[in-house]
Structure formats: C-alpha cells, structure tokens
Amino acid sequence: MHSAAKLLHQMGPRHVLVKGGDLPGSCDAVDVFFDGERIHDLSLPHVKTRNTHGTGCTLASCIAAELAKGSPMLPAVQVAKRFVENALDYSKEISIGKGPQGPFDHFLMLNRKVHNFRKKTVLDPSDLFLYAVTDSGMNRKWGRSIEDAVKAAIEGGATIIQLREKDAETRNFLEAAKSCMEVCHSWGVPLLINDRIDIALACDADGVHVGQSDMPVRTARALLGPEKIIGVSCKTPEQAQQAYMDGADYIGSGGIYPTNTKENNLTIGLEGLKAVCLSSKLPVVAIGGIGISNAHAVMELGLPNLKGVAVVSALFDQECISTEVKKLYEVLSRASSEVK
Ligand SMILES: Cc1ncc(COP(=O)(O)OP(=O)(O)O)c(N)n1
Numbered sequence: 081m082h083s084a085a086k087l088l089h090q091m092g093p094r095h096v097l098v099k100g101g102d103l104p105g106s107c108d109a110v111d112v113f114f115d116g117e118r119i120h121d122l123s124l125p126h127v128k129t130r131n132t133h134g135t136g137c138t139l140a141s142c143i144a145a146e147l148a149k150g151s152p153m154l155p156a157v158q159v160a161k162r163f164v165e166n167a168l169d170y171s172k173e174i175s176i177g178k179g180p181q182g183p184f185d186h187f188l189m190l191n192r193k194v195h196n197f198r199k200k201t202v203l204d205p206s207d208l209f210l211y212a213v214t215d216s217g218m219n220r221k222w223g224r225s226i227e228d229a230v231k232a233a234i235e236g237g238a239t240i241i242q243l244r245e246k247d248a249e250t251r252n253f254l255e256a257a258k259s260c261m262e263v264c265h266s267w268g269v270p271l272l273i274n275d276r277i278d279i280a281l282a283c284d285a286d287g288v289h290v291g292q293s294d295m296p297v298r299t300a301r302a303l304l305g306p307e308k309i310i311g312v313s314c315k316t317p318e319q320a321q322q323a324y325m326d327g328a329d330y331i332g333s334g335g336i337y338p339t340n341t342k343e344n345n346l347t348i349g350l351e352g353l354k355a356v357c358l359s360s361k362l363p364v365v366a367i368g369g370i371g372i373s374n375a376h377a378v379m380e381l382g383l384p385n386l387k388g389v390a391v392v393s394a395l396f397d398q399e400c401i402s403t404e405v406k407k408l409y410e411v412l413s414r415a416s417s418e419v420k
C-alpha cells in the first residue's frame with residue numbers, strides 16, 4: 081500500500097489516500113495517506129458487516145465537505161474515516177436485498193437526530209478553561225488534604241479538576257477520590273483521574289487523563305465506555321492526529337514553559353503548542369510552567385481549539401489556593417475577551 085501511494089503520487093496528485101478496509105486477515109481498517117513527504121497509516125477497528133455499498137463515495141464526499149469547511153487535508157481525511165467507521169457500525173444490522181453486499185445507511189446523521197441517537201458529547205470544551213491538576217507532594221508540603229485542595233480550587237473558579245497523585249497508595253487514593261467526587265459534583269465541576277483507570281472506574285469519576293506511555297486511549301475507551309472523558313498528552317502533530325483517531329475527547333499539550341513539577345519534561349514552547357492545535361480538531365489545554373505571569377501569552381495565540389490552561393504549582397504550591405485561582409481566572413478572562 082505504501083508503494084502504491086507513492087506510485088500514484090508520481091502521477092500528479094498532491095495527496096493520495098489508498099483504502100485498505102478490505103484487506104484480508106486484518107482486524108483493523110488501515111488506510112494509507114501520502115502527502116508527498118510523509119506516509120501516514122490511518123488505522124481504525126474493522127467493522128464486520130456485509131453492508132458496505134457506498135462507503136467509498138461517502139468517504140470522498142465527507143473529505144470534500146471537511147475541506148469546504150476550511151480543514152487541512154489530513155484532518156479532513158481523518159474526520160471522514162471516523163464518520164465512515166461510525167456509519168458502518170450504525171448500518172451493520174440493516175437487512176435489505178439478497179445480494180452479497182448490502183447498503184450503507186447514508187441517512188446516519190438524520191436518523192441519529194430523529195432517534196436522539198447522537199453520541200453524547202461528554203466534554204464541554206469550555207470546561208478546559210482553568211484546569212487545576214493536584215500534586216500530593218505540594219499538598220503534603222502545605223499540610224492539606226487532597227479534598228481541601230480541590231475544594232479551594234473550585235471555590236476560586238477552577239472549571240475542571242485532575243487528581244494527579246503520583247505517590248498515593250491505592251486505598252488512600254480511592255478514598256480521597258470518592259470524597260473529591262462528592263465535592264466536584266456538588267459544584268458541577270468534572271473530576272478526572274491521572275493515569276489510574278482502575279481508580280476512575282472505582283469512584284465513577286468523569287474520566288481520565290493518560291500520557292503517551294500510559295494505557296492507550298483505545299484501551300482506556302474500551303474499559304471506560306463512551307460516556308467518560310479521556311484526555312491524552314500530545315507533544316507533536318502526529319500524536320495529536322492519533323489522539324483524534326483513537327477517540328480521545330481532548331489533548332493536554334506541553335510543556336509550554338520549563339517546569340519543576342515533572343522531571344525531564346520536554347519543553348515544546350508556544351510554537352509546539354500551535355503545531356499541535358493546528359493539526360487536530362480536538363479541544364486543547366496547554367500545560368507546563370503556566371501561571372499568572374504568562375497565561376495571557378498562551379491564550380493570546382487565539383487558536384480556536386485552544387480552550388484553556390492546566391496548572392499545578394502556580395495554584396497548589398501556594399499559600400492560598402483559591403486566591404491564586406481567582407487571579408488566574410481574571411488573567412484568562414481578559415486574554416480570551418481580547419482575542420474574541
Ligand atoms: C491536562 C494534562 N496534560 C498533560 C498531562 C501530562 O500527562 P502525562 O503525560 O501522563 O504525564 P504525568 O502527568 O503522568 O506525569 C497531564 N497530567 N494533564
């Protein structure tokens with residue numbers, strides 16, 4: 081497929097997409113996209129069905145529609161591929177006619193609206209505006225419980241919370257997570273768990289945040305189901321494209337600035353953040369070394385899918401958490417009203 085894509089490219093088109101959905105013996109439908117420089121293997125699970133009549137036309141039309149909306153080529157292809165996969169899954173039980181191939185339901189979106197079948201949007205992207213990420217070491221240093229730190233962050237205006245408790249013992253972590261869930265839900269603020277899918281399941285958290293070397297997004301989705309939020313860390317456009325393909329709900333991208341909170345963390349800077357935002361349709365939250373003094377510079381990039389900042393030490397390594405959250409909220413509000 082790679083060489084076919086390269087040979088086709090030599091004939092003149094700027095981009096080539098070779099479809100591999102019907103390759104025998106593969107559990108994934110792998111398509112190959114070539115832009116003249118890089119080959120991208122686009123892989124989604126293969127939907128087993130005889131109802132495939134019309135998939136090629138739908139794929140091409142969906143790519144054209146995304147391009148018309150202003151999307152670059154690769155994200156347009158990825159959106160179209162996801163759409164076709166959803167539509168195949170949706171149409172797999174249809175039984176019309178007796179031939180070897182059945183129809184693909186082209187009225188998927190309409191029918192979804194009629195039957196209220198649309199996948200629930202689990203994350204409101206505006207929740208990423210002021211994302212507070214806890215740290216057990218900082219709480220210990222200031223003599224606070226996780227619950228008190230979370231309560232103070234929410235009182236100050238945090239819009240989403242992540243429990244990032246790297247050295248907590250499982251039993252203690254679970255108990256704390258359960259109490260934080262009560263606090264968060266009484267305020268209507270989503271609570272995510274860093275890395276630990278087991279803790280998220282056990283306390284019925286709103287979702288998880290995973291890194292590139294943690295549980296893969298697709299496995300996390302299979303374990304958590306469609307209703308939970310999954311965030312994934314991305315430092316490169318390739319990772320951001322994959323995050324969308326894998327079904328993540330948002331991207332955490334950093335380190336924007338150097339940080340003392342995470343050891344040996346690669347700083348990607350504002351340029352790296354921009355590249356990640358531009359290469360994915362997913363909402364993005366910036367992380368790493370962000371605080372009151374530099375949050376404005378991040379948000380003034382004015383990228384439509386950059387929805388907020390995620391912060392650890394500038395909130396939790398401080399004497400009064402709620403005061404720092406309030407100050408940061410003001411900086412972010414000012415920056416976002418300026419770029420609108
Ligand atoms: C919002 C957000 N973005 C990025 C990260 C980093 O996650 P990860 O890469 O898994 O690193 P650790 O947090 O596990 O050190 C995050 N936690 N939150």
Ligand SMILES: Cc1nc(C(=O)O)sc1CCOP(=O)(O)O
Binds near residue numbers: 333339340341
């Ligand atoms: C947890 C984390 N992830 C990062 C990434 O770049 O993915 S940077 C980081 C630490 C952020 O802490 P602070 O706000 O104190 O700099």
